[in-house]
Amino acid sequence: MSSSRDQKLAHVALLPSAGMGHLTPFLRLAALLTARNVQVTFITPHPTVSLTESHALSGFFASFPQVKQKQFHLLPLEENSADPFFYHMQLIKSSCHLLSPLLSALTPSLSGFITDMTLASTVIPITQAISLPNYVLFTSSAKMMTLFLSYPTLAGSKALDDLDETDVIKIRNVELMPKSLVPPPLLQKSNNFFKNSFIEDGRKVTESCGILLNTFVSFELESLRKINDGQVLERLPSVVAIGPLPPCNSEKSQLQLTWLDDQPAGSVLYVSFGSRTALARDQIRELGEGLIKSGSRFVWVVKDKKVDKEDSEELEEALGIKEDARKAVGFGGSSDKGLTELISMWKHF
Structure with missing residues (x-):
């Protein structure tokens, strides 16, 4: 054997x-x-x-x-x-x-x-x-x-022509998909x-x-x-x-989940606009202030540039937001x- x-x-x-x-x-x-x-x-x-x-x-x-x-x-x-x-x-x-x-x-x-x-x-x-x-x-x-x-x-x-923002897209044998969920380049008529x-x-x-x-x-x-x-x-x-x-192990050392683990179930608001949506810093600052004033517990995924190679300072420092806005990943x-x-x-x- x-x-x-x-x-x-x-x-x-x-x-x-x-x-x-x-x-x-x-x-x-x-x-x-x-x-x-x-x-x-x-x-x-x-x-x-x-x-x-x-x-x-x-x-x-x-x-x-x-x-x-x-x-x-x-x-x-x-x-x-x-x-x-x-x-x-x-x-x-x-x-x-x-x-x-x-x-x-x-x-x-x-x-x-x-x-x-x-x-x-x-x-x-x-x-x-x-x-x-x-x-x-x-x-x-x-x-x-x-x-x-x-x-x-x-x-x-x-099927994709002349759709209003409130319209939906019909996929064969699948429930209707709102047009807002479709990546914008796919809705363009031009190539x-x-x-x-x-x-x-x-x-x-x-x-x-x-x-x-x-x-x-x-x-x-x-x-x-x-x-x-x-x-x-x-x-x-x-x-x-x-x-x-x-x-994997190389990620776990970067995750800061202690605070999240200590919160009551269902008490945390998750805020994210997607991995490809970069917001202006004044928009992020205004959103952050609103979240803080709301009094809600929240986890916030923040992105201000499409590519990070030109970043020269920490986002929290530039915005004046420190412990109030945290980044986390679930698994x-x-x-x-x-x-x-x-x-x-x-x-x-």
Whole structure:
């Protein structure tokens, strides 16, 4: 009988896209796979779009030396974008043709390759050419995935034309989605990078070997059921909920949750305008003063720049807000079954 040492370990590579909202789930998944005795190679696009990404990567590899880092050097583009994250995403997509020799050279040979949803259209043809199973990590919710899968059809129809702010968008076999929840670039009639990518990636993701979602069944039962039953889109690969992905050790030292843990259940107001919404400092100051005067306990996620590379001072100091405005991140347990089945399959690849 062969010992456990003789058993083949799965070797999986991961490639995130631009922005902490995409990088963080990939780091957490890498940590989770490592804990399950999976050999992980983490491919890092270079350069990063922000200092926050660089610090997160440095902290992660210091905490997980067993994860192999492989830099993916991006080719420069002549045309620039006003949005640094979209530009960086475009850099990654336009450099993806360089992935084939990089992936083929990894040893031992890969059992699977997990890529970001925003890279599906450029990465899947490459992995198909080298017969490498490609899985997509969808970093948003199952509800957003219903839009992702449906948008190529919606964009080709008149369903999005002439909608008022109060109107809703009809997604096949899914409850109506308010227009206000749809990313603004997707509502523009003219072409733009995000809109075109959303269409291309939404079409190509159907050719992946499977889709992983950072959500959990009890939270989005109905959306997940309709996706996997083919009610949103037919001929879709398996969609597996593997979340919520817990923070890895390199994150936990940065979280300041003591105050939050001491508050009564249901007593804290969470305030956030999203990871891509940067507010002017006078707006933030006014909002902060209002929150303080309200007398409510609150957790406030503050962002005053799209990219942090030019920040030279602490936001709290610049605004005169210290202990009254705190930043925090919530986390919970992780789903086991779907991920365990994938790892078992990779070991036999």
